[in-house]
Amino acid sequence: MFNVPIGILLYSLHQKKVNQVRVYLYLKYMASGNIKLTDQVTENVCSQLGCCKKTFKTHLKWLLHKKWVSFNSNTRSLHIKGYKRIAKQWHYEKNQGVGCYIEQLINFRPFCYGATISWARLQKHCKDRVSKRFKGHFSKNTHRECMYDLPNRYLAKILNLDYTTVSKYRTIATIHGYIDVKHNYWRTNIPGDCLESMKGRMPDIAGRFFALKGFIVEQLPSTIDSPMSIKRKRLFGKNGQIVL
Numbered sequence: 001m002f003n004v005p006i007g008i009l010l011y012s013l014h015q016k017k018v019n020q021v022r023v024y025l026y027l028k029y030m031a032s033g034n035i036k037l038t039d040q041v042t043e044n045v046c047s048q049l050g051c052c053k054k055t056f057k058t059h060l061k062w063l064l065h066k067k068w069v070s071f072n073s074n075t076r077s078l079h080i081k082g083y084k085r086i087a088k089q090w091h092y093e094k095n096q097g098v099g100c101y102i103e104q105l106i107n108f109r110p111f112c113y114g115a116t117i118s119w120a121r122l123q124k125h126c127k128d129r130v131s132k133r134f135k136g137h138f139s140k141n142t143h144r145e146c147m148y149d150l151p152n153r154y155l156a157k158i159l160n161l162d163y164t165t166v167s168k169y170r171t172i173a174t175i176h177g178y179i180d181v182k183h184n185y186w187r188t189n190i191p192g193d194c195l196e197s198m199k200g201r202m203p204d205i206a207g208r209f210f211a212l213k214g215f216i217v218e219q220l221p222s223t224i225d226s227p228m229s230i231k232r233k234r235l236f237g238k239n240g241q242i243v244l
Contacts, residue, residue, distance in 0.1 A: 002029055003231065004100045005083050006119045007092030009112050013169075014160065022049065022108040023059040024068050028080050029102055036077045050106060096122075096230050107176070113169040114178020118226035120158045121150050151221040170224075178228060184220040192216055 004025060012021035026049060027035065035041060046056050063069045068086055070079045087093050098115040105111075125148055156166040173179045190198065192211030199206035208219045 001099045001101050003097040004115070005087055005092075005094060006096045006098060006116065006230070007087040007090075007094035008083060009098070009115050010094070010159070011087075011090050011092045013112060013116060017062070018109055018112055019051075019055075020059045020062050022105055023056065024063055024080070025100070026102075026105050027069065027078065028083075029105075031078075031080060034077050034079050036075070037071070038076075048102075048106070094119075095232055097232075098228055098230055110172050110176035110178060114173035114176065114226070114228055115230075116159055117150075117155065117170060117173055117179055117224065118228040119230050120155055121148055121224055121226060122230050123158055124148070124150055124154065148223055148225070149221045150224045178226065180225040182223045182225075184223060186218045186220055187212070188216045188218065190216040 008021060008025075012018045023045070026045060030041075030045075042053060042056060045051075046053055049056075051059075060069070064071060067089075068081050070081070071077070072079065096119060098118070100111065100115075152163055152166050152170065155170070156163045159166060161169075170179070170181060174181050192214050195209060195211045195216055198209055198216060202209075209216055210219070211217070
């Protein structure tokens with residue numbers, strides 16, 4: 001298992017370069033520095049990632065163009081650039097990482113979705129704890145709740161993605177077991193035939209209400225649990241400088 005910076009995963013989603021980043025991470029896993037680009041190495045990469053040689057060469061060309069890797073024509077070797085330089089180059093300096101097994105690179109998209117949502121969940125939890133502390137409600141118990149509220153709209157904001165995209169990511173991450181989502185509802189004592197008038201009085205949250213078994217029910221923010229471990233990966237200082 002190796003620790004992948006959250007910033008690299010966020011970049012892959014924002015720029016729609018998940019497959020290219022997947023090739024980079026696999027090369028990084030194979031050799032942290034240099035690797036000789038032989039036919040055997042190419043075949044191994046294609047076999048492990050389930051892609052053809054043409055696709056691999058296309059992604060490698062992109063990595064070379066963006067200077068994530070460099071090629072020495074004399075030794076026919078690839079130099080795999082470090083996480084720090086790449087994250088700094090694209091302004092994705094995050095001091096957290098997530099553990100990734102080589103097998104998870106095969107079906108990489110669900111892993112990306114699960115990891116970034118788990119990171120966003122942790123960010124909201126930390127922010128809420130700070131807010132409670134300033135309001136005088138801070139508890140010495142720092143245990144993080146298993147199921148933690150993380151509405152899709154808040155998730156879209158913190159990940160800088162649109163609502164529809166985030167909803168799709170959350171569904172796929174749930175299907176593959178990277179996160180667990182619980183949908184929460186509150187049953188009111190208001191008769192269901194008052195639904196339309198209630199929506200008219202509260203247009204901002206009208207979409208939350210629906211009728212069920214004769215009564216109005218309000219959909220509350222979903223809560224999310226994640227088995228993925230987000231760990232501190234000290235790549236950058238407080239001012240964004242690379243930590244050597």
